[in-house]
Amino acid sequence: MAYDVMYTAQATVTGEGRKGHGSTGDGRLDVDLSVPKGMGGDDGPGTNPEQLFAVGYAACFHGALKAVARKAKADVDGSTIESHVSLGKSDEGLDLEVELDVTIPGIDQAKAEELVEAAHQMCPYSRATRGNIEVKLSVKTS
Incomplete structure (x- = not known):
């Protein structure tokens, strides 16, 4: 590659x-x-590392959302990404879990979900963590 x-x-x-x-x-x-x-x-x-990762992931994801929105000619002004990074114990040791709460005001819910999924496919943090940690996405339009 x-x-x-x-x-x-x-x-x-x-x-x-x-x-x-x-x-x-x-x-x-x-x-x-x-x-x-x-x-x-x-x-x-x-x-702490989890807070730093939460800020980094949210910032990267927001950039990806804005990029896919531009391409789709969709307005995501006023959008926010709230990230939650949890560190917990599993059978293998310590693991991370991420929740990204995406809010895109003034847009249809189905379109918002489509944009968020496209951003999740594009975002380097999402791609790096895919298959390694659980990432939950939630989408709100107001």
């Missing part, structure tokens, strides 16, 4: 992993990391 790199993000984490510090090489992201209470932590002032 031909692969033309368009962009590479670089990040470094120091400290104790989930209780460490993360930053990107360009300085745009510089965060403390903390363990959530639900995982035995103290809910300190930092973020």
Whole structure:
């Protein structure tokens, strides 16, 4: 498969992993990391990998939705993506699960669902996780 790199993000984490510090090489992201209470932590002032993944997935999916909408000449202005990334225990170890709640105001429900499915096929995060983790999609039009 031909692969033309368009962009590479670089990040470094120091400290104790989930209780460490993360930053990107360009300085745009510089965060403390903390363990959530639900995982035995103290809910300190930092973020965590699941929150970062939730923001990244939502942003990527929203970009894919806007791209498929442009192609379909559909108006998705005012659309939002709310993502929920859960970390849980399974027989194999720790696993992720994602829920994406997509709201597209002012559009027919069937058309909204069609656009969301097309975005799910296009989104690099969706393609990377397909078959690896459960991703649930919900679509609202108001």
